[in-house]
Amino acid sequence: MTLTTLRCTFTHEVLTYDDLEYIAIVDEDIGRTVTNDAEAVIAFLRGTSHGLGSRPVVYRDTENTWHGLAHDGYGFTGYFAIGASKVTDAIAQIPTPEPASMGYDPRS
Numbered sequence: 001m002t003l004t005t006l007r008c009t010f011t012h013e014v015l016t017y018d019d020l021e022y023i024a025i026v027d028e029d030i031g032r033t034v035t036n037d038a039e040a041v042i043a044f045l046r047g048t049s050h051g052l053g054s055r056p057v058v059y060r061d062t063e064n065t066w067h068g069l070a071h072d073g074y075g076f077t078g079y080f081a082i083g084a085s086k087v088t089d090a091i092a093q094i095p096t097p098e099p100a101s102m103g104y105d106p107r108s
Contacts, residue, residue, distance in 0.1 A: 004044045008037040010059070014050050017091045023052070024087050025059035025069075034059050035079070038069050042076040058082065058090045066090035 009030035015022050023045060027034040034041055041059075046052040057069040066087055068080040084090035 004040050004047065006037060006040050006044055007032040008034050008041065010034050010041065012045065014055070015087070015091070017088065021053075021055045022091050022094070023050075023055050023057045024091075025057065027060060027062050029062045033062055034069075035061055035067075038079070039076040042069060042071045046074065056091075056094045058087060058094070060087070068094065 009028040010025045011028065012023055012025045015024050025034055025041065031037075042052065042057070045057065052071060052073060054073055057071060058066050059069060060066050064085065065082075066084040066089070067082050068090070069076060070078045070080055082090045082093050084093060
C-alpha cells in the first residue's frame with residue numbers, strides 16, 4: 001500500500017450533471033497548489049470512499065478559474081485547459097467520457 005502525501009489543501013465533491021458524475025475540486029490556496037500537486041491529488045481521490053473511476057476531474061485554481069486534471073482511472077496523466085468561471089460551465093466543456101472503454105459506467 002502506497003501512502004499519498006498531499007502538499008496542497010482542497011475541498012472536493014462528486015457532482016452529477018446530465019446523469020454523469022464528475023469530481024469538482026476547489027484549491028484552498030494553502031501549501032502547494034492543486035496544479036503543482038496534481039499527481040498526489042489524483043492518488044488521494046482514487047483512495048477516497050467514492051473512488052476515481054472514469055469520473056472527469058475539474059478544479060478551481062487559485063485564480064478562481066476552472067480547469068481539468070486528466071487521469072486514466074489510476075494515475076494523473078496531464079492537464080487540460082478549460083478557463084471557465086463556473087463549475088457548470090467547466091463540466092459542460094468536457095467531452096462525455098466513454099464508459100465502456102474505461103470499465104466504469106457512471107450512468108449505472
